[in-house]
Amino acid sequence: MVENKIKSSISLIRHLLEPSSIAVIGASREPGKVGYSIVKNLLDGGFKGKIYPINPTAPEILGLPCYKNVKEIPENVDTALISIPARFVIDAIKDCGEKGVPVVTIISAGFAEIGEKELQKNLVETAHKYGVRIVGPNTFGVYRPSKGMSATFCVPYEYAGGLALTCQSGGVGMGILGYARSRRVGLSALIGFGNKCDVNEIDVLEYFAQDEQTKAIALHAESIIDGRRFIDVASRVTKIKPIVLLKAGRTSYGFKAASSHTAAIGGLDQIVDAAVKKAGVIRAKGLEEFFELGRALAMLPKPKGENVLIVTGAGGLGVLLADACEEQGIKLMDIPKDLEEKFRKYIPPFGSFKNPIDITGASPPETYKDCIDLAIRDERVHGVIVGYWHTLITSPMDFAKVVIEVVKDARKDGIEKPIVVSLSGDVEVEEAAKLLEDNCILAYPYAPEKAVTAIASVFRWAKYAGLIG
């Protein structure tokens, strides 16, 4: 009866995130129903594999022929989405096991989250007996934008990119999607673990470590099921790719709330903190930092050393950037004499030639250009923070254009180093920041500390991974 064995972690997640075929158990013809939205999202997203709607009565759904049972499908099925009433889910899992489906995502609610702990326990036991692994239950689903796969009843998501995200809450997951869309963050995957009865963040880490699309991994968790194993796997993965963790329920208020939310059993936060740090995992303090660090780590190139240089058009902004650098453990390089001489050619004498280099508010776009170019092309400089001040002499858009030009030219010459831009000025700086980000340059209007936190994360990770001293 049980033909297939529990798959190894990487191969299992490959079935989940790179399926050639998906069965939708509980597919529906009725718009508004969850089982309809799932099929529609898969079609609308342009999923290239096969989609098999399973419905006992409908002959077809959205133009796709239906099957009465997953076992009737004549070909292999990589993964299934289940959206039927909770009490029927165990039978569906048995069918999936018999069909040889290695991993299923259970969208259906009605398990531990409403107190049905016994039902959920039976579910897991049955699944494992039948060689099936479970994502969920009570989850919004799974996204793999590069495959046009929005396997969810919620909104689809189309921007493919380097950030892999997982989360343990639908509320947080939808916030993640909104934020990602608003900031146009490219995702390699988004997995909602819901009640997290079986497959969890530990199981996906090794997959993401070897996944070419994924540049950084961000995990939201209310509980870490097996702390020892998490640390063991994470320690290895962080040598290859950065991991950001938002551990919710880390205070006693939060922990109490988490217990009643997902029946999570957390450890003492200090222990979590120490273990996580030892494993090289970067911990986020809140949801926004979680997003922003993940985004920065996915987009910034790896640094080759620890020397950071600030080039600013406003002294006051330079002070705030310098404060944030010290707080974030960034090393501001001492400017070598020869480099200082080069800066002096471009900057008025009342500027500053220490780090932060202050080109002054009297500078036209050319001065920004020349000085950023100097910083980027000097081999002793390993990362650059640019501070822009909105003046009549250099408009936000003119500034953005010269930065894009300088960075593009450097990239053409094979020069890739972390660079972030902090913009201070009237609302037009928001547009300029957008233009910069459209050109893959991280840019932060108004909040210099955000720019610094972003670039600091990649230096912190590089130190842990042994890339820099």
Added chain:
Amino acid sequence: MVENKIKSSISLIRHLLEPSSIAVIGASREPGKVGYSIVKNLLDGGFKGKIYPINPTAPEILGLPCYKNVKEIPENVDTALISIPARFVIDAIKDCGEKGVPVVTIISAGFAEIGEKELQKNLVETAHKYGVRIVGPNTFGVYRPSKGMSATFCVPYEYAGGLALTCQSGGVGMGILGYARSRRVGLSALIGFGNKCDVNEIDVLEYFAQDEQTKAIALHAESIIDGRRFIDVASRVTKIKPIVLLKAGRTSYGFKAASSHTAAIGGLDQIVDAAVKKAGVIRAKGLEEFFELGRALAMLPKPKGENVLIVTGAGGLGVLLADACEEQGIKLMDIPKDLEEKFRKYIPPFGSFKNPIDITGASPPETYKDCIDLAIRDERVHGVIVGYWHTLITSPMDFAKVVIEVVKDARKDGIEKPIVVSLSGDVEVEEAAKLLEDNCILAYPYAPEKAVTAIASVFRWAKYAGLIG
């Protein structure tokens, strides 16, 4: 020769922020010139007082008759803006003294910031000899939106409201304006101190304390000139209105940068920190927190006790909110039995009736409405944090509408308590947040920790001011 005496702090700032007449020394007919922009901004902003352009050759500027010298003006002059080359400024100050102008804002650069420390020293000495106080030099100017006064060569600002801001950097000042406009923050005043050679943040505190428009005060400073006096004055003012301080140059990197920027002499940061805390001043960690705390403190009503209640539609969001509450020192109340029973009438049994109250993602707008109403109207609850989860059942806009309705009804009944909203969902939550803020309800998309930081600040201040236990 010296007719007028140095004015007391409140009366001095009244001349600066509530002038009936302003002289613009260095007014110009040429668009693009600083002296032209100042006059134009005053006119465009709808300044109701008299504007006297001073120019030795022009008969009129933008339709206003010119005077050759401030001394020729037949009426009283409350304040003057100076925008002429640095070397002529001292003579202009003498003229202002002889005319009896008590306070002038020197826009002109070319003083300590380019190394001309001696010139700046002479400037101050002369001014004081002639009974004139100086704002600046090297500043963007002064705003008083309620009087239509944008006394600046930079962009005008029109939203009047409860937040008084000061800053010691043009770069930071322009960032403040952009952020304020982007978040539609109403300002009672914005003062740029520039080189801060004379009038400083201490001089404005007592004015803002008695100013009816001002609800909260936010100060950006690279240096505190007289620490003892600052603490003395601030201790008294914070009993009346909250003060937020962003002390830049607080790390050794930042301090070095500040020394070369405004020649600021800072103290050891730990000393600043301890003193400031003792005075009840709330310290911001970065520019964004500075803005956000100032905004929240200006908008939230005073709490009558310390009990806060979270009502959330997503358990996961509730956990993050609870974590942030503990970190921010907020007291989550224990729900009294009778109140719990009331909540049970509205919420599905698998919700949570501890604090955070979890109404679950299955809740329609009515449930949000009933539960928020319960929380707001219970006298034992002194502050409310609402967590919204974007679902098919309750859209962001439907949610926003019921919150607005509940809060408005409560306000009609004289119930005013701090309330903040955290929204998690797809990008439509941004629009819903805007609608909430248009109705004077603070709302934060994506970042639950921001909502909590905001409401926490008003409880922290209320404790210091002795309003709550």
